[in-house]
Amino acid sequence: MIPVFVYGTLLTGESNHHVVASYVRSVRPGVVHGSLYDVGAYPALVQEHSASGRMVEGEWLLVEDAGLIAMDELEEYYGPGQSNDYERVWIRDAADESLEGWVYVWASSRGCPLIDKRSWREHCSSRSRQ
Template sequence: MIWVFVYGTLLPGESNHHVVKPYLVQSQPGRVRGRLYDIGAYPALVLDEQADWVEGEWHCIREEGLRDLDELEGYTGEAHNREYERVWIQDGEADRSGWVYVYGDSRGYPPIPEGSWRHWRKQKESLPK
């Protein structure tokens, strides 16, 4: 089993949860230090020990699920042409560690206040179009 911290579209009720769901053994709330950025249809996390908390969940998945998550996140293990990096991280409060997909920097995208993709997405959806 492998633990993965998720903070965006892989969360239950979000658009890509179906990718992780077949491999999901258990989940629990979690949070890490960093900043979220609005990429459009999904967020990106930039780790930063001096930043506020980013809310998410720890998903314990069967090992074969990591391959599908890597594919979704565009992570090939090669150092070029990938959007996300997969790194090992420790939860800020709980005794939990595992993988998380992150950006190295903001790449100029706007920050998501309050460190919650779900909250931010709901706010965006309620804005007049």
């Protein structure tokens, strides 16, 4: 089983959760250091040091090996040193250091707007009210 932190469309109930749903064996809430950026239909996470104080809420999914393969395909991650859209890096939960695993990140914002919320769901909810 492989732990993966998700924060956007792969969250339970969100538009791309079906990609991984059949491989998920457990789900736990989590939070990591970083900032979310609005790419339009989905977010991107940029890791930050704890000193910045910015946090992102999401879920820790425990998935079968095939689930990680399915997520790699969705996130256009082809492996270390490849021309990836997202990089897959190892991360630790900011509130519970016993939780750690993979997460898909961007190295920078790529010019996308910062999401001022800790949660993609909260951001989407506030967008729909505007």
